[in-house]
Amino acid sequence: MAGSGTIHLRDESLIRVENLVVEFSVKGTKAKVKAVSNISFDIAEGETLGLVGESGCGKSTTGRAIMQLPRPTSGTVAFNGTVLTDLKGEALRAMRPQMQMIFQDPISSLNPRRTVHAIVGEPLKIWSKGSPAEQAAKVDEVLEAVGVDPRMARVRRPHEYSGGQCQRISIARAVVTDPKVIICDEPVSALDVSVQAQIPNLLEDMKQRYGLTLAFIAHDLAVVKNISDNVAVMYLGKMCEVGAPDEIYNTPAHPYTRALISSIPMPDPDVALDTSQRLVGELPSPLDPPSGCRFRTRCPLAQDICAQVEPQLTAVGKRHFVACHFPLITPVSIST
Amino acid sequence: MTTTSGSADSNDPIIGDPIIEAHDVGVKPAALGGDLLVVDDLHVSFRTPRGDVHAVRGLSFTLQRGRTLGIVGESGSGKSVTAKAVMGLLPKSGVTKTGTVRYDGADISDLSQEGFRKLWGTEMAMVFQDPMTSLNPVMKIGKQITESLQIKLGMDRADARETAIQLLNAVKIPAPEKRFSEYPGKLSGGMRQRVVIAMALACGPKLLFADEPTTALDVTVQAQILDLLAEQQRDRFMGMLLVTHDLGVVAGRADDIAVMYAGRVVEKAPARSLFHHLQHHYTAALLNSIPKVEYPSHTRLQAIGGRPPDMVHPPKGCSFAPRCGFATDLCVEVEPELVEHPANPGHYFACHHPVSTAVSLTATAMNGAI
Numbered sequence A: 001m002a003g004s005g006t007i008h009l010r011d012e013s014l015i016r017v018e019n020l021v022v023e024f025s026v027k028g029t030k031a032k033v034k035a036v037s038n039i040s041f042d043i044a045e046g047e048t049l050g051l052v053g054e055s056g057c058g059k060s061t062t063g064r065a066i067m068q069l070p071r072p073t074s075g076t077v078a079f080n081g082t083v084l085t086d087l088k089g090e091a092l093r094a095m096r097p098q099m100q101m102i103f104q105d106p107i108s109s110l111n112p113r114r115t116v117h118a119i120v121g122e123p124l125k126i127w128s129k130g131s132p133a134e135q136a137a138k139v140d141e142v143l144e145a146v147g148v149d150p151r152m153a154r155v156r157r158p159h160e161y162s163g164g165q166c167q168r169i170s171i172a173r174a175v176v177t178d179p180k181v182i183i184c185d186e187p188v189s190a191l192d193v194s195v196q197a198q199i200p201n202l203l204e205d206m207k208q209r210y211g212l213t214l215a216f217i218a219h220d221l222a223v224v225k226n227i228s229d230n231v232a233v234m235y236l237g238k239m240c241e242v243g244a245p246d247e248i249y250n251t252p253a254h255p256y257t258r259a260l261i262s263s264i265p266m267p268d269p270d271v272a273l274d275t276s277q278r279l280v281g282e283l284p285s286p287l288d289p290p291s292g293c294r295f296r297t298r299c300p301l302a303q304d305i306c307a308q309v310e311p312q313l314t315a316v317g318k319r320h321f322v323a324c325h326f327p328l329i330t331p332v333s334i335s336t
Numbered sequence B: 001m002t003t004t005s006g007s008a009d010s011n012d013p014i015i016g017d018p019i020i021e022a023h024d025v026g027v028k029p030a031a032l033g034g035d036l037l038v039v040d041d042l043h044v045s046f047r048t049p050r051g052d053v054h055a056v057r058g059l060s061f062t063l064q065r066g067r068t069l070g071i072v073g074e075s076g077s078g079k080s081v082t083a084k085a086v087m088g089l090l091p092k093s094g095v096t097k098t099g100t101v102r103y104d105g106a107d108i109s110d111l112s113q114e115g116f117r118k119l120w121g122t123e124m125a126m127v128f129q130d131p132m133t134s135l136n137p138v139m140k141i142g143k144q145i146t147e148s149l150q151i152k153l154g155m156d157r158a159d160a161r162e163t164a165i166q167l168l169n170a171v172k173i174p175a176p177e178k179r180f181s182e183y184p185g186k187l188s189g190g191m192r193q194r195v196v197i198a199m200a201l202a203c204g205p206k207l208l209f210a211d212e213p214t215t216a217l218d219v220t221v222q223a224q225i226l227d228l229l230a231e232q233q234r235d236r237f238m239g240m241l242l243v244t245h246d247l248g249v250v251a252g253r254a255d256d257i258a259v260m261y262a263g264r265v266v267e268k269a270p271a272r273s274l275f276h277h278l279q280h281h282y283t284a285a286l287l288n289s290i291p292k293v294e295y296p297s298h299t300r301l302q303a304i305g306g307r308p309p310d311m312v313h314p315p316k317g318c319s320f321a322p323r324c325g326f327a328t329d330l331c332v333e334v335e336p337e338l339v340e341h342p343a344n345p346g347h348y349f350a351c352h353h354p355v356s357t358a359v360s361l362t363a364t365a366m367n368g369a370i
Helices: A059-066 A089-098 A116-126 A132-146 A163-175 A198-210 A221-227 A245-250 A255-262 A304-308 B017-024 B029-033 B079-087 B113-119 B141-152 B157-170 B176-180 B189-201 B219-236 B247-251 B271-276 B281-288 B329-333 B360-369
Strands: A015-025 A032-043 A048-052 A074-079 A099-102 A181-185 A213-218 A230-235 A238-243 A314-317 A320-322 B035-048 B051-064 B068-072 B095-103 B124-127 B207-211 B239-244 B256-261 B264-270
Touching: A015 A059, A032 A048, A032 A059, A032 A230, A032 A238, A048 A059, A048 A221, A059 A074, A059 A099, A059 A181, A059 A213, A089 A099, A099 A163, A116 A132, A116 A163, A132 A163, A132 A198, A163 A198, A198 A213, A198 A221, A213 A221, A221 A245, A230 A245, A230 A255, A238 A245, A238 A255, A255 B219, B035 B079, B035 B239, B051 B079, B051 B095, B051 B239, B051 B264, B068 B079, B068 B247, B079 B095, B079 B124, B079 B207, B079 B239, B124 B189, B141 B157, B141 B176, B141 B189, B157 B176, B157 B189, B189 B219, B207 B219, B219 B239, B239 B247, B247 B271, B247 B281, B256 B271, B256 B281, B264 B271, B264 B281
Parallel strands: A048 A213, A048 A230, A099 A181, A181 A213, B068 B239, B068 B256, B124 B207, B207 B239
Antiparallel strands: A015 A032, A015 A074, A230 A238, A238 A320, A314 A320, B035 B051, B035 B095, B256 B264
């Protein structure tokens, strides 16, 4: 999992993240939490990148680092050719309307004391986009687009809506400034299965309608597969595997990806529960991650080399890259 | 492990060593089971300023010893309220509860708080959804387990400590001696849920309620916790009630599944039969809403449109009718009864226009009704 290397990056992309490192210092000690350690990825315009991994793998930190919230410890984040990591103050703030976020808990990310219409209109007020009448019309339009009645939204507050509807309102607030990119941080994890399905569908619609590029962060592999054009699997701050969703899911190359896929609950009593690929043990501490490949402590295939040398991303398919010394499928030469 | 308790003291002859032996030689648990929990026509409503919320409306089910019953439904379907009603955990005021609950042969529907206190831990125990809030953050892990051992089973400190460490070991917590004297804050979510399970198992309950035990956890950890629960349920020959909103969670793990909607069971069957011969359109909708890994990416997901009914004024006919693509006037007017599938004994459903209309008996019943 080592997952350093930039072989998988393409020439043309809207977002390009190179050698991203995010570390947090621990109060009163010199220790650092190595949340994200030297990862690179890109998202082409109009594409959806799915970031998957367990809690603590650094996927949310990565999403926030794109937004410069907080600023990465090192590495570059470029948006549409502009290097965000070099920007400061007003120049960085001016970029913000183009990048928005949706959070995991739809209830707590909406101010309970304001009406839904005011919540969705707030970004327009902050950026003084148009007259109050134009702003109200824009809010009506986006609320309509996400399937929330704009008239009711003028008098209702978030607690009067269900979790799924609150997530729709969050999406409306995110698209109201006409952003280019939306970072979705676990937008379905807090919702019931029956409601979850609405959100990826709605995001696909919004993507078409407003020409969006998405980063979709989740631990649910089936949802990520459904919405993504590209999937990046993360483990303990490193990139394990990157590629087209169908390839990754049909022929996972990294033992960690295989373990993740085998733990998806199958709604079919005849699919025998395959416990042979189950992950054992706990995620090691990001304060002191294992040497070499970070997954080696839980990997069934680990050998001596895994402790000594960090594997680099290598191609195993046309759009399929893996960082593993003993990948489950054979590497190919990149020129093919 | 087995202890006696006041009102649920059983005269059932099949408790004790003979079962374990029989179990070991591979006799199906159901054969020796017998009914552990029988719920009959349970109604629960909560008084609110808007009127009474009818959370559970006429629920009946039976759980046998050593079996797992999965209760599946959306938020607000009444599944958690059911578990709480059976365990005597509903608030005292503002709640109306009718119907009978029989545990191990004894009627516990009107049991007092004191009566339930004798059942908790030793007879029935619960694992809650959120492991972050169900542990006391300022009490050491060991103490949270030994507490019930000392109070309920009267163990002395040394014995309780030893038993607690065995339990932590049984739920696969590494270095249990070390964890014993640590605080919950040091553990990850999955590890905390293991501690919660150890606490629930401590006094050897015969009935385990698991209320959305993995909803707050990651996929990988979810699989581990479900494996652990299944293993403990098997080894201890407990009856388990597994409450979840995800059909995928109960698929391989429950013997029987009851699907709840708006406070009622709409379909109830042995797990295999439910998935292979599902009859109710709500069950079908739930199943279809799960994103499948086998599908290519960007496949349109089938969300269930609309929302569950307002339980202050539940609909007159079938509660799912307003969201059902197959609903007719009949569905809006007449509440369908829970009936047994003619070709699949044990498979019950409440629908006027069941999914498989191929079965002639149901078809004629339908025509007659229209």
